[in-house]
Amino acid sequence: MSSTKIFQVRGQPLPRFPVRNHRMINTVVCGFPIISHHRVSNVLSRTSGPFLGYVPARTDENPFLRGDSNGRFGKFGGKFVPETLMSCLRDLEDEFNFVLSDHEFQVEFTAALRDYVGRETPLYFAERLTQHYKNIARTTGDGPEIYLKREDLCHGGSHKINNALAQAMIARRLGCSRVVAATGSGQHGVATAAACAKLSLECTVFMGTTDIEKQSSNVLSMKLLGAQVKSVQGTFQDASSEAIRNWVGKLETTYYLPGTVVGPHPSPVMVREFQSVIGKETRRQAKQLWGGKPDVLVACVGSGSNALGLFHEFVRDEDVRLVGVEAAGLGLDSGKHSATLAVGDVGVYHGSMSYLLQDDQGQILRPHSIGVGLEYPGVGPEISFLKESGRAEFCTATDQEAIQACMLLSRLEGIIPALETSHALAILEKLVPTLRDGAKVVVNCSGRGDKDINTLIQRGMPSSLC
Amino acid sequence: MVWVRFSCTIAKDPSVLMSPGSDPTLWQRPDSFSRFGKFGGKYVPETLIHALSELESTFLFLATDGDFQRELAGILKDYVGRESTLYFAERLTEHYRRENINNAVAQALLAKRLGKKRIIAEAGAGQHGVATATVCARFCLQCIIYMGAQDMVRQALNVFRMRLLGAEVRGVHSGTATLKDATSEAIRDWVTNVETTHYILGSRQALEKWGGKPDVLVACVGGGSNAMGLFHEFVDDTEVRMIGVEAAGFGLDSGKHAATLTKGDVGVLHGAMSYLLQDNDGQIIEPHSISAGLDYPGVGPEHSFLKDMGRTEYYSVTDEEALEAFKRVSRLEGIIPALETSHALAQLEKLCPTLADGTRVVLNFSGRGDKDVQTVAKYLEV
Numbered sequence: 001m002s003s004t005k006i007f008q009v010r011g012q013p014l015p016r017f018p019v020r021n022h023r024m025i026n027t028v029v030c031g032f033p034i035i036s037h038h039r040v041s042n043v044l045s046r047t048s049g050p051f052l053g054y055v056p057a058r059t060d061e062n063p064f065l066r067g068d069s070n071g072r073f074g075k076f077g078g079k080f081v082p083e084t085l086m087s088c089l090r091d092l093e094d095e096f097n098f099v100l101s102d103h104e105f106q107v108e109f110t111a112a113l114r115d116y117v118g119r120e121t122p123l124y125f126a127e128r129l130t131q132h133y134k135n136i137a138r139t140t141g142d143g144p145e146i147y148l149k150r151e152d153l154c155h156g157g158s159h160k161i162n163n164a165l166a167q168a169m170i171a172r173r174l175g176c177s178r179v180v181a182a183t184g185s186g187q188h189g190v191a192t193a194a195a196c197a198k199l200s201l202e203c204t205v206f207m208g209t210t211d212i213e214k215q216s217s218n219v220l221s222m223k224l225l226g227a228q229v230k231s232v233q234g235t236f237q238d239a240s241s242e243a244i245r246n247w248v249g250k251l252e253t254t255y256y257l258p259g260t261v262v263g264p265h266p267s268p269v270m271v272r273e274f275q276s277v278i279g280k281e282t283r284r285q286a287k288q289l290w291g292g293k294p295d296v297l298v299a300c301v302g303s304g305s306n307a308l309g310l311f312h313e314f315v316r317d318e319d320v321r322l323v324g325v326e327a328a329g330l331g332l333d334s335g336k337h338s339a340t341l342a343v344g345d346v347g348v349y350h351g352s353m354s355y356l357l358q359d360d361q362g363q364i365l366r367p368h369s370i371g372v373g374l375e376y377p378g379v380g381p382e383i384s385f386l387k388e389s390g391r392a393e394f395c396t397a398t399d400q401e402a403i404q405a406c407m408l409l410s411r412l413e414g415i416i417p418a419l420e421t422s423h424a425l426a427i428l429e430k431l432v433p434t435l436r437d438g439a440k441v442v443v444n445c446s447g448r449g450d451k452d453i454n455t456l457i458q459r460g461m462p463s464s465l466c
Numbered sequence: 467m468v469w470v471r472f473s474c475t476i477a478k479d480p481s482v483l484m485s486p487g488s489d490p491t492l493w494q495r496p497d498s499f500s501r502f503g504k505f506g507g508k509y510v511p512e513t514l515i516h517a518l519s520e521l522e523s524t525f526l527f528l529a530t531d532g533d534f535q536r537e538l539a540g541i542l543k544d545y546v547g548r549e550s551t552l553y554f555a556e557r558l559t560e561h562y563r564r565e566n567i568n569n570a571v572a573q574a575l576l577a578k579r580l581g582k583k584r585i586i587a588e589a590g591a592g593q594h595g596v597a598t599a600t601v602c603a604r605f606c607l608q609c610i611i612y613m614g615a616q617d618m619v620r621q622a623l624n625v626f627r628m629r630l631l632g633a634e635v636r637g638v639h640s641g642t643a644t645l646k647d648a649t650s651e652a653i654r655d656w657v658t659n660v661e662t663t664h665y666i667l668g669s670r671q672a673l674e675k676w677g678g679k680p681d682v683l684v685a686c687v688g689g690g691s692n693a694m695g696l697f698h699e700f701v702d703d704t705e706v707r708m709i710g711v712e713a714a715g716f717g718l719d720s721g722k723h724a725a726t727l728t729k730g731d732v733g734v735l736h737g738a739m740s741y742l743l744q745d746n747d748g749q750i751i752e753p754h755s756i757s758a759g760l761d762y763p764g765v766g767p768e769h770s771f772l773k774d775m776g777r778t779e780y781y782s783v784t785d786e787e788a789l790e791a792f793k794r795v796s797r798l799e800g801i802i803p804a805l806e807t808s809h810a811l812a813q814l815e816k817l818c819p820t821l822a823d824g825t826r827v828v829l830n831f832s833g834r835g836d837k838d839v840q841t842v843a844k845y846l847e848v
Contacts, residue, residue: 114551115551115552115553115554116551116553118547118550118551121547122543122544122545122547123544124544124545125544128604128606150544150547153547155801157836193800194800194801195800196800197557197796197797197798197799197800198556198557198799198800200557217836217839217840220839220840220842220843221802221836221839223843224792224793224796224797224802224835224839224842224843224846225796225797225800225802226796226797226800407630410603410630410631410632411603411631411632412603413603413604414599414600414601414602414603414604414631415600416627416630416631450623450627450836453623453626453627453630454623456626456630457626
């Protein structure tokens with residue numbers, strides 16, 4: 001397994017692409033070979049400040065790859081795309097590698113994360129939730145402690161903005177005037193529209209008709225933010241395909257902004273890098289709060305962006321358990337779910353090799369979840385890899401369990417989580433009784449539930465609540 | 467970190483102090499008679515006097531109590547997500563070359579100290595209701611929100627949110643079925659249940675950012691909480707200009723607005739003397755604004771006082787101007803403001819051309835507009 005080599009040699013500017021109005025790189029980039037993406041990702045930490053290319057020289061013997069030069073995580077990932085897109089993807093990869101160590105970009109990005117997105121988000125001790133589970137488990141000790149990483153407090157209402165903002169900045173640097181994106185729950189669409197408004201980029205968002213109905217307030221928000229919303233028959237997977245088609249049609253001026261860790265290399269790595277700020281902050285905050293690391297990290301998994309955002313920082317810390325929760329919809333036996341890792345098979349979809357929900361003929365199955373953002377028949381290649389290597393565990397929660405968990409958190413902590421996030425919260429019921437007293441559980445509270453109020457109304461709340 | 471700055475170190479005769487032309491740095495606000503000049507006071511039935519005195523003394527104690535302040539600071543940071551950012555709105559600035567949960571958290575803690583298990587509050591836009599329901603869930607307090615039946619329809623999503631958070635939302639059908647009637651009903655409830663019930667009634671970063679103070683502060687004014695939240699810290703800094711923006715609804719001459727300080731007279735409403743919109747017989751005039759949170763015929767006594775002293779300036783903005791600002795800021799900065807906040811943002815159109823280059827304007831971005839997208843979509847045909 002080869003490690004990633006990204007060389008920025010002293011004195012030599014990176015090849016630029018004149019058609020895109022790049023500024024020539026005149027500054028010298030410190031010429032340390034960067035052994036792995038993992039080390040490079042340190043640049044995005046707010047407190048460590050701008051990164052000037054220093055990397056401790058060490059060989060990567062750790063089995064958990066960060067993706068080799070072809071964007072592979074073991075057998076997963078890759079670039080399964082038409083030839084037309086190959087040079088585009090290479091451009092993108094070069095620009096991405098460059099910005100990771102570009103002082104100017106880092107300073108601007110850090111400031112935007114702080115002042116626009118509202119980072120760092122709190123690591124909140126959910127006292128009443130902890131107490132609730134302690135009572136259920138009837139332990140004589142204090143029980144495990146539950147903390148919520150409050151990505152719901154980010155501008156736009158979810159973690160999606162961390163990535164959208166960074167990529168919009170890259171789009172502008174590449175000289176693109178137009179950004180296209182696809183969205184499921186609308187959160188990525190809103191985040192992209194917001195970032196494009198802020199950076200004066202034209203924005204077109206593709207969204208499935210079914211999703212548009214279910215998340216209509218997000219659709220209105222996108223339009224108010226100046227984005228064009230184009231409806232596509234179907235759901236997120238169809239919208240993604242259409243967005244990619246649109247991109248390929250206008251490559252010169254258009255930047256395709258993925259919201260999650262799927263797609264051909266370098267998308268999975270880029271999105272993960274930009275989301276990894278979640279995990280980095282968590283490490284720092286955990287140290288401050290209890291002088292240690294979390295014992296268990298829990299996150300919902302649609303394609304995997306918020307999960308990787310939290311997990312990535314801790315992948316090498318083998319004493320930290322990583323638990324991903326997929327959507328079991330109406331039940332794994334019903335055929336109406338999105339539990340890709342639980343029942344899927346390996347195949348190629350949207351440009352990369354990963355687990356997916358497919359039938360015997362390799363046709364993609366239509367997934368279902370009440371959490372629209374989890375409704376995707378695939379999953380990021382890096383997530384597939386974490387499963388295969390046994391580094392992370394994956395389980396599922398049904399629609400009903402997610403709704404219950406949503407209402408529980410609302411009642412106990414006064415925080416209304418997104419239905420996607422609620423899947424992660426739902427497994428606490430089964431997880432917590434198995435943990436020792438004082439175990440520190442961090443759940444990624446990936447988004448707020450305002451967008452889901454209509455769904456909850458339609459599903460009918462029990463009369464005891466009204 | 468003290469969230470309220472109580473300048474009670476100087477004990478002087480208040481009637482001499484808080485007069486026009488006097489030095490604001492010497493004012494004690496409010497004075498020992500709970501007045502801001504002639505405004506404020508305690509116009510309540512006798513039954514409530516004891517509860518108010520108890521509240522006041524606990525509040526004064528807690529303002530300097532280390533334990534309380536630490537607990538509050540922790541919650542504001544980890545639960546509310548403070549401090550909120552002071553964000554340089556580059557595109558908006560370019561274009562011009564062109565407040566709720568904090569209060570609710572502190573009051574909930576206060577209620578617990580007072581041993582009160584039952585919380586009541588009134589809601590207009592519903593934001594204060596949601597904030598109150600939120601903290602009541604967090605602190606395990608019973609929560610009842612009074613809301614005008616009309617507002618409940620306008621802000622149905624917020625009503626649902628409150629119920630989801632475990633609060634009981636009671637519709638008020640009396641009067642005009644809006645905020646003022648909800649407030650009256652809440653007060654009636656409080657008078658009846660004062661033993662068990664607590665009623666939750668509805669600036670450093672600059673130094674870090676540019677090594678100085680803001681030049682101008684701008685905030686929308688309904689009842690006045692977000693404006694006072696921003697202004698209070700700077701009242702003594704007379705070189706900082708403070709501008710409040712009220713709702714002019716369909717226009718000041720239309721009779722359908724909520725511009726209390728511009729068009730109102732002094733009177734007593736909801737327990738305090740302040741400016742209010744009243745007719746010649748002293749009856750409260752029904753206000754109007756596209757934004758439910760500004761749709762209130764009164765205003766806080768401290769605002770009335772600062773206006774009379776000439777310390778703050780008040781202007782007003784119509785529904786239409788607010789909608790334009792709503793659209794403008796969404797497009798330019800990718801941030802959707804609440805319709806209430808949009809009033810303050812609209813004022814920038816008139817204000818900025820009058821300011822010198824490099825003037826630093828801080829606007830209180832009091833709320834986000836998610837709750838208003840349905841309303842705005844109808845008007846703007848989005």
